[in-house]
Amino acid sequence: MRKCQEEIINALGVNAQIDPEAEIDKRVQFLCDFLQTTNMKTLVLGISGGQDSTLAGRLSQLAVEKLRKETGNADYQFIAVRLPYGEQADESDAMSAINDFIKPDKMMRVNIKAATDAMVNSLTAAGAVISDFNKGNIKARERMIVQYAIAGQNGGAVVGTDHAAEAVTGFYTKFGDGGADITPLAGLDKRQGKTLLKSLNAPAKLYDKTPTADLEEDKPMRPDEEALGVRYEEIDDFLEGRAVSTEAAEKIESWYRRTQHKRHLPIAPYDTWWK
Numbered sequence: 001m002r003k004c005q006e007e008i009i010n011a012l013g014v015n016a017q018i019d020p021e022a023e024i025d026k027r028v029q030f031l032c033d034f035l036q037t038t039n040m041k042t043l044v045l046g047i048s049g050g051q052d053s054t055l056a057g058r059l060s061q062l063a064v065e066k067l068r069k070e071t072g073n074a075d076y077q078f079i080a081v082r083l084p085y086g087e088q089a090d091e092s093d094a095m096s097a098i099n100d101f102i103k104p105d106k107m108m109r110v111n112i113k114a115a116t117d118a119m120v121n122s123l124t125a126a127g128a129v130i131s132d133f134n135k136g137n138i139k140a141r142e143r144m145i146v147q148y149a150i151a152g153q154n155g156g157a158v159v160g161t162d163h164a165a166e167a168v169t170g171f172y173t174k175f176g177d178g179g180a181d182i183t184p185l186a187g188l189d190k191r192q193g194k195t196l197l198k199s200l201n202a203p204a205k206l207y208d209k210t211p212t213a214d215l216e217e218d219k220p221m222r223p224d225e226e227a228l229g230v231r232y233e234e235i236d237d238f239l240e241g242r243a244v245s246t247e248a249a250e251k252i253e254s255w256y257r258r259t260q261h262k263r264h265l266p267i268a269p270y271d272t273w274w275k
């Protein structure tokens with residue numbers, strides 16, 4: 001195995017083999033332990049209609065149901081949040097994830113278009129030029145603001161959907177979808193997430209779907225793999241310690257190096273990791 005590959009696997013805590021049932025139990029229990037230790041009662045997560053939030057949402061709902069049953073305290077709750085920018089192309093998938101699978105205690109909908117456009121207009125009026133790509137990151141950060149507002153009002157925590165196949169490339173917005181309190185999918189790669197969804201009897205259309213950030217208006221529903229220049233199959237093989245083409249390995253390692261700053265707290269004078 002490549003030396004850098006081994007370092008990444010260890011840093012991100014990936015296991016090549018997983019037992020789906022045991023993983024589900026472990027990750028639900030992790031959420032339960034977190035809520036009990038912090039004395040919080042509410043989990044909050046944006047549900048996009050994509051694979052990651054479908055899985056993290058269902059695990060969150062299972063955790064609060066378990067705690068309600070075990071403690072007799074009815075206050076534990078999961079709030080799923082729909083956060084479209086205007087009209088969302090795969091709105092029906094998002095609603096199917098919520099109604100047919102996650103079945104959250106509560107669902108809220110906040111359209112982030114007005115806030116996003118107002119921010120872009122204010123920046124433009126101040127003389128800034130905001131590209132479509134940069135506006136995409138503003139959308140991700142508006143979603144973060146909404147989730148923290150709901151968590152703040154409910155004494156709750158924001159669930160993040162980061163996992164190993166995303167962390168390795170840093171393919172998320174810093175302090176946007178990367179901003180969260182707890183990440184129950186950490187250490188899983190994309191196909192392992194899919195396996196957990198199958199095990200939980202999720203509708204196949206939700207995990208067979210092409211992963212997309214869907215942040216850019218110039219490139220609607222652009223597949224992550226197109227933006228990254230490497231396939232999830234290759235990223236997952238790499239993370240499971242398998243051999244991948246040199247080209248794929250070098251791309252993955254390059255993304256990893258370039259996005260190192262996203263996997264750390266802001267750089268302080270005593271930090272040395274960034275040098």
Ligand SMILES: Nc1ncnc2c1ncn2[C@@H]1O[C@H](COP(=O)(O)OP(=O)(O)OC[C@H]2O[C@@H]([n+]3cccc(C(=O)O)c3)[C@H](O)[C@@H]2O)[C@@H](O)[C@H]1O
Nearest residue numbers: 136137140170171172173174177212213214215224227261
């Ligand atoms: N070396 C360094 N040390 C410390 N900080 C550094 C830095 N380099 C950049 N930065 C900071 O980081 C910022 C760039 O990071 P960031 O703002 O995240 O922006 P960036 O990484 O350029 O873009 C985010 C990427 O993630 C994708 N994304 C976003 C959200 C969700 C999903 C999804 O899959 O759903 C995907 C999105 O499509 C885009 O390709 C810079 O503006 C700078 O402030």
Ligand SMILES: Nc1ncnc2c1ncn2[C@@H]1O[C@H](COP(=O)(O)OP(=O)(O)OP(=O)(O)O)[C@@H](O)[C@H]1O
Nearest residue numbers: 046047048050051052053083084161177211212213
């Ligand atoms: N339209 C949206 N409504 C609600 N939440 C959203 C929306 N778009 C993104 N998010 C939040 O941002 C997170 C990051 O998006 P990302 O695309 O990585 O995950 P996903 O959509 O759940 O899965 P996939 O990677 O398979 O598309 C989502 O998991 C979700 O919590």
Ligand SMILES: [Mg+2]
Nearest residue numbers: 048050212213
């Ligand atoms: Mg998505």
